[in-house]
Structure formats: structure tokens, C-alpha cells
Amino acid sequence: MKTFRGGFHVPDNKALTAASAIEQMPAVTDYYVSLSQHIGKPAQPVVKAGDEVVEGQLIAQASAFVSANIHSPVCGEVVDIVKRKNAQGALVDAIHIKANGKQDKFAYPPLTDPTPAQIIQRIADAGIVGMGGAGFPTAVKLQPKDPVDVLIINAAECEPYLNCDNRLMIERTEQFLQGVRLIAKAIGVTNVYIGIEANKTEAYDKLLAQEGVISDSKEALANRKESDVVLVQLKAKYPQGAEKTIIKACVNREVPVGGLPAAVGCIVDNVGTAYAVYDAVVNGVPLYRRLMTVSGRGVNAPKNIEVAIGTPLSSVVELCGGLNDRTIKLVSGGPMMGFCLADLEVATTKTDSGFLALTDKEASSVLPTPCINCGRCASVCPMRLMPMYIDFYATVGDTDNAVKYGALNCFECGTCAYVCPAKRPIVQSVRLTKMKAKEKK
Ligand code: SF4
Ligand code: SF4
Incomplete structure (x- = not known):
């Protein structure tokens, strides 16, 4: 199985939600939609207090080349633009929307057989950003200065506990693959790889059963058609899903120190991002919902849920049965790269792949001691x-x-x-x- 040098097999604790089908988060009353949920300049609001908005309507627009549009997650009235704490503890501007119970929706016109330029424009309009956690605007990523010849879809999901990419590949296999092919078309490459960790056997088997998907065995590669997507099974090891390590494992190229994947001809995109591209291009739906895993032994009923951005985390946790009294640590994201939360007074964003409540059996509360030079x-x-x-x-x-x-x-x-x-x-x-x-x- 392919991999990279270094790393470590961390107990993955994925069994808590690996078999949990995706559930829909019911509507709540108040949404707090952050204007800074991507890398780059915060989006500029195009609504004001008192405005009525519909689900999917543009409420803040990209304010620079590296920025992203933001759309309303619900029908309702804009209460105000308020300061809210984000997962890192910083105060950021957010649009507070009070839901009014209406069901109207805005969507862009669906695109059939779009050109590369149309795909990239739609990705920009729909406010799609890297959903693996980085939040880099996808339309910018898909227009690199360096020539690229490889697209790698990062399906490693190597962070312990998280299963949202895994469930998406199992439950929405065809839509995800359509998104992958649309990204490949946008950047004009035919070398497409999906790097998936060996612990996702159900998703691997479902993908491999699809038309035009082949494994990376010698025989399969020898008979490869130009349009085939190559599924690369990767050793389950952390951090297999980091851009540099997945490029090394899938195509044996090394990104230079300080360089971007495009420096070695690669673009890496996440599973959720590919699905968002499908939804925006084929259905015209902008990015205002995402899948997240709510897990850890401190959560009474761990789940994989599709959540509207801007939903208070406290409501998400409530849907999962609340927290038990063994919880000692709250984490936004995965346990390796996520951020500790002081409380649940934050709202979900486009980059939230998970929320964890960890007990004393799962999180260390040991204080640091001096380095012993063990290496x-x-x-x-x-x-x-x-x-x-x-x-x-x-x-x-x-x-x-x-x-x-x-x-x-x-x-x-x-x-x-x-x-x-x-x-x-x-x-x-x-x-x-x-x-x-x-x-x-
Ligand atoms: S956190 Fe930085 S220094 Fe530590 S293992 Fe990862 S890349 Fe290396
Ligand atoms: S060398 Fe020091 S810092 Fe590194 S693992 Fe050992 S004790 Fe920790």
C-alpha cells in the first residue's frame, strides 16, 4: 500500500460513527453566518438589518481575489451584523439571521456541459472553499500560475473520529464522482487520482464499482483509458491526508519546501469540495450546507449530520443527545489539527468537518515536562x-x-x-x- 515517510498510526476511533448514515440537521431559529470562513479577505455584506433573505441568496460577496461569496442558510430576516467568537477564539463579524419558517430557495441556473471557464465562474459564484479545513477559495486554487497535469482528490480523511468524507463517498458516490470530473475538466487534466485510506473499505468498494474508476494495480493501469479515475489505496497512517504527503503517496512527487502542490504539477482537492462543485454546477446550489461528524465519547449520540452554515454548535450538540459529564475537552475539527473550544457559543462554518467532545480516556490532561531528547x-x-x-x-x-x-x-x-x-x-x-x-x- 502506498504511503509517505514518517507519520504514525494514531488510534482512529472512527467506529463511533463509521456506520451512521447522514442525518439532516433540522432548522433552528437563529443563524450566525461568519464573514471570515475562508482564507483571504472577509466577505463584504450585501444585506443590512431588516432585509428579508431566502435560502441560498447571496448575503456577502468576495471582497478580493482571495475571498469567497457567502449565501444565506435559511429564509429569514437579517437582525444585524454582530461580533461573534470563532473556533480559534477570535471575534469576527457575522450576519445574524432569524428564520421565518418560509421554504423559498435561490439557486443558480444548472449548467449542462459547461466549459472550464463556466465551471470556475460557478465555483466562485457559489462561494466554494476547501472543505478539508483550510478554506482556500477553490476558484483561485483551480487557476494556478504553474502548469498542472494531475488532480488528486484527498479522500484519506486521516484525522481520527471524522467520517463525513467517508459517508459522503458511500451515500453520494455518483454525485461525488461527477464533482471530481467537473474539477478535472475545469483545470484541463486527465490524470485523476483519488487517494483513500485502507480503513474505508465500503467507500473504496463503492467507488471501484463505478463506471470509469480503476484501481492502481499494474494490470488496471496497463489497460487504463484516458478518462479513467485511478483509486489509490493508501496505508492508514496520520497525516496521510496532508497535501504534501498525499502527493508523495499517489504520484511520488515531492513539493519543494515553501512551495505549493502546483509547483510539482498537482492540484489537491477534498471530497466535500468535489461534492460542493457537483451541487453548484449540476443543481445550481451554492455552498451553505456541509457534512460534519459529531463524535467522541462525551457525546451521547454521535452522528454524521448535514448542517447549514451558521447553525449554533449548541443546537448541533443538542441534536446529538447533548454531552455527558465525562467530557473534559471540546474540539472543533479533528483531534490532531482541530482547535480546543472554551464553550459551545460558536456557529458552524464551511470548513467545519467535525466537532468532538472527548473524555479523560481520550484526551490528555497531563502537563508538559522538559524535553528528554528522545528524538x-x-x-x-x-x-x-x-x-x-x-x-x-x-x-x-x-x-x-x-x-x-x-x-x-x-x-x-x-x-x-x-x-x-x-x-x-x-x-x-x-x-x-x-x-x-x-x-x-
Ligand atoms: S507538526 Fe510540524 S514539526 Fe510536528 S510532525 Fe507535523 S510537520 Fe513535523
Ligand atoms: S525529543 Fe523532546 S520534544 Fe521530541 S519527542 Fe522527545 S521529549 Fe518530546
């Missing part, structure tokens, strides 16, 4: 860095040396911190270094 962090780092030195120099305030040891090349996968017996907060050290280096610049 484990360096042995698992997929970027071949020396995390212990980054942590040491960041801790003593020597940003220059922390940068020298590669802090800016770290993509914050957290594998080093996971294996560290001293529980050094290495990722926090990296983030601090990046912040200080940016300030200095």
Missing part, C-alpha cells in the same frame, strides 16, 4: 524537521533559531506532539514562531 518527534515528522529544536527556541523566545529549524515549513499536523513522551506543546510553539516571524516581517 521521537523527529522520527515521525513527515517534513523531516527537528521539532524539539523548534519547541526549545520558541520557548526561550529565540524566533530566528526556531525559524532556522524549519518552523515555517511545518504544516502543524501535530504528529510530533502526539508521540512526545514529555507532552511538549510543539504545535503551539510552531504557531507562536510563525506569528512572531510575521510580526517581525
